[in-house]
C-alpha cells in the first residue's frame with residue numbers, strides 16, 4: 111500500500127539541519143498504525159512528505175504503484191485528492207464556507223459524484239462524527255473539537271485508501287477521541303483503509319495495530 115524508502119529531509123534555516131534521516135517502512139492495506147515521538151522529532155515533516163504536500167526530500171515513496179518522485183505536481187494533486195485523506199494538526203477549514211460545504215469540497219474537486227450525491231455523503235460523514243446538527247453553520251462558528259471532527263469528515267468524503275492524521279484527536283475529550291478511534295478502526299477492518307496517525311495519546315496508540323516510534327528524525331522502533 112505505502113512504501114517509504116530512505117527518505118531524508120534537510121531544512122536550510124540558516125544552517126543546514128537534517129530533520130529526517132533515512133526513514134524506511136511499509137504499510138499494508140487495512141493496517142492501522144500510529145506514529146509517536148517527542149515534539150520536534152519530525153513527525154509532521156514526514157507526514158507532509160507522505161501526503162505529497164512536500165516534494166523537497168531525498169528517497170522514495172510509493173502509494174500503490176505510484177512513485178511520488180515520478181509524478182508532476184498535477185499528478186500528485188490528483189493522487190492526493192483521490193487516495194489520501196489528511197487531517198492536519200491544526201484545522202484548515204475554509205472560513206468563508208459552511209461545515210457542510212467544507213466536507214463536500216474534496217468530492218466536488220474530484221468530480222466523480224453529482225452534487226446531490228456528494229451532499230448526501232457529506233451529511234452521512236457528519237452524522238458518523240455526531241455533528242450533523244452543525245452542518246449549516248459557518249466553519250468559524252463551531253468549537254475546536256467540532257472543527258477537528260469536520261476535518262475528519264472531510265478526510266473521509268472521497269473514501270481514501272489511506273488516511274493520514276496529524277494528532278486528529280488532539281483537541282478532543284476522551285469520549286470523542288474514542289469515537290474517532292472507533293471510526294478509524296472500522297474503516298481499517300471493513301473497508302481495508304490504511305491509517306497512519308501521529309498521536310501523543312498513549313492510550314490511542316496502544317490500541318492501534320502497530321506503533322512507529324520516532325526520535326531525532328529516525329524511526330527507532332516499528
Ligand SMILES: Nc1ncnc2c1ncn2[C@@H]1O[C@H](COP(=O)(O)OP(=O)(O)OP(=O)(O)O)[C@@H](O)[C@H]1O
Pocket residue numbers: 121122123129147148149150151152153154155156199
Ligand atoms: N519550515 C521549517 N524550517 C526549518 N525548520 C523546520 C521547519 N519546519 C519544521 N522545522 C524543524 O523540524 C523539526 C521537526 O519538526 P516537525 O514539525 O516535523 O516536528 P513534530 O515531530 O511534528 O513535532 P510536534 O509533536 O511538536 O508537532 C523541528 O526541529 C522543527 O523546528
Ligand SMILES: [Mg+2]
Pocket residue numbers: 153154155199276
Ligand atoms: Mg507535528
